[in-house]
Amino acid sequence: MIGCGRVGSAVALELANAGWEVSAVDEREEALGRLGDDWAGEFYVGHGMDIQLLRMAGIEDADAVVVTTDGDNSNIVIGQMAQKQFDVRLVVVRILDPARAEFFKSRGLNVVCPTQSAIETLTNAVRTFEGALS
Amino acid sequence: MYFLIAGGGKVGSNLARGLIREGHEVTVIEQRPLRFDQLEAEFEHQVHRGDATELFVLERAGIRRPPDVVVATTGDDEDNIVICQLSRDHYGVETTIARVNDPRNQPYFDLLGISPTVSATASIMGLIEHEVPQHGLIHLLELRKENLEIVEITIDKQAACAGKTIGEVVLPEGSRVISVVRNGRAEEPYGAMQLEAGDALLAILEPGKEDELRQILVRG
Numbered sequence: 463m464i465g466c467g468r469v470g471s472a473v474a475l476e477l478a479n480a481g482w483e484v485s486a487v488d489e490r491e492e493a494l495g496r497l498g499d500d501w502a503g504e505f506y507v508g509h510g511m512d513i514q515l516l517r518m519a520g521i522e523d524a525d526a527v528v529v530t531t532d533g534d535n536s537n538i539v540i541g542q543m544a545q546k547q548f549d550v551r552l553v554v555v556r557i558l559d560p561a562r563a564e565f566f567k568s569r570g571l572n573v574v575c576p577t578q579s580a581i582e583t584l585t586n587a588v589r590t591f592e593g594a595l596s
Numbered sequence: 597m598y599f600l601i602a603g604g605g606k607v608g609s610n611l612a613r614g615l616i617r618e619g620h621e622v623t624v625i626e627q628r629p630l631r632f633d634q635l636e637a638e639f640e641h642q643v644h645r646g647d648a649t650e651l652f653v654l655e656r657a658g659i660r661r662p663p664d665v666v667v668a669t670t671g672d673d674e675d676n677i678v679i680c681q682l683s684r685d686h687y688g689v690e691t692t693i694a695r696v697n698d699p700r701n702q703p704y705f706d707l708l709g710i711s712p713t714v715s716a717t718a719s720i721m722g723l724i725e726h727e728v729p730q731h732g733l734i735h736l737l738e739l740r741k742e743n744l745e746i747v748e749i750t751i752d753k754q755a756a757c758a759g760k761t762i763g764e765v766v767l768p769e770g771s772r773v774i775s776v777v778r779n780g781r782a783e784e785p786y787g788a789m790q791l792e793a794g795d796a797l798l799a800i801l802e803p804g805k806e807d808e809l810r811q812i813l814v815r816g
Contacts, residue, residue, distance in 0.1 A: 511674065511701060535649055535674040538681075539704050547707055561651040562678070565686055 463487065464510040464540055465531030469556065469576075471496035473528055478503055485519045489531075510540050516548075526552040534559050541571055600663040600689075601625070602648035602679045603670035604635045607695060611667060612639065623657045649678045651686070659683065665691045673701040680710045711740050732814035733806055736798070746774070746800050749813050753793040757813055763787035768808040771801035 463474045466488035474497060478484045484503035486493075487510055494505045508515040510531045521527065527544040529537045534557050541555035554572045557563040563575035597620050601608045604626035612622045616639075624639060625648040626632045635643045646653035648670065659666070666683040668676035676694045683689040696702055696715035705713045725734055737746040751758050757765045762773060762785050773785045777796040783789075791797075801809060 511704065513700070513703060533674065535672070535678040539674045539677050539708070542708060543704060547703070559650065562649065562682075565651070565682065569685065 464527065464529045466493040466496060467530065467532060470528070470530040474503065487515060487519050510536055521548050521550065524550050526550065528554045530556040534562055538562065538566055545571070597664040598661065600657060600659060600666045602666065602668045604631060604643060605669065605671060608669040609635060611669065625653060625657050649675050651682065654682065659687045662687050662689045665693065667693045669695045671697055673697050673704065677704055677708060677710055681708060733810050743802060744800055745803050746798060747806065749797045749799060749809070751791055751793055751795045751797065751813060755793070755814055757791050758793045760791055761787065762789045762791065765791070765812065767812060768805045771799055771805050771809055773797050773799050
């Protein structure tokens with residue numbers, strides 16, 4: 463897990479509960495607090511673009527990498543590094559900006575765009591309401 | 597030519613000034629409100645406000661024309677990489693130039709084919725190498741696309757190759773002497789030419805062969 467904020471920490475906990483061995487990286491030491499007192503996985507403090515840190519956190523042996531730092535562009539470049547340099551089989555990248563999300567999806571990156579999901583959910587909610595009115 | 601400069605800090609704004617002075621057409625994109633106001637006072641319509649990693653900002657600044665050159669000079673390496681990737685791969689810009697702020701991020705630029713890059717740290721290191729050639733070998737030019745580089749090596753008195761002819765010196769595979777500078781004059785090398793202490797050789801070689809070459813020409 464690269465980026466261990468509200469989203470990253472929750473995903474890390476879910477995966478750890480499901481039996482994954484999880485190593486988390488975040489710039490802020492406080493992020494460890496989000497993982498709870500019982501966190502049995504690893505936790506590294508540092509910038510997600512620091513290649514040495516990523517190696518220490520075990521990126522070379524990782525089956526999957528999830529990139530959810532608070533910067534779209536950091537996520538984009540870290541995701542491409544994990545995919546192209548470290549040959550991680552599954553790389554999932556969060557990109558908040560729908561336009562960049564679409565472009566990097568077309569370039570072969572596995573992208574999740576929460577903004578786009580929200581747009582669709584909200585639009586559908588209104589459409590459903592509209593349907594119920596008529 | 598038409599230049600799009602992403603990032604109007606010290607580097608970007610001075611670059612814009614220089615290019616405008618030379619008669620080029622320039623658009624600068626700047627995100628920080630205060631900085632934008634300063635730039636607008638000077639560059640007027642030639643500066644656009646916004647985040648240059650957003651597609652609509654790039655488009656408003658004219659990326660669809662497309663510019664002849666996009667220069668990414670922001671203070672964030674990840675932004676510079678994304679700006680160059682979008683320019684090149686989404687908008688078909690042929691030449692992108694990126695500033696590297698933290699040399700530790702250079703592998704990201706290399707991996708993603710963002711080239712050429714400019715790094716102040718690397719430039720100063722290069723100058724130091726040139727002024728203090730402790731290793732006997734100075735990097736002059738890197739031809740990334742061709743995977744070649746040109747270096748300068750000065751032959752010292754202890755070198756075993758001093759006194760030998762060029763034909764007698766066996767260089768590592770993939771390297772070759774292209775010029776011999778003697779008494780300030782560059783001469784074309786030939787097999788029977790005798791090497792002397794103090795000669796500066798310009799050699800072209802594949803990156804990674806420097807040590808082998810140095811072994812042969814410097815230590816001998």
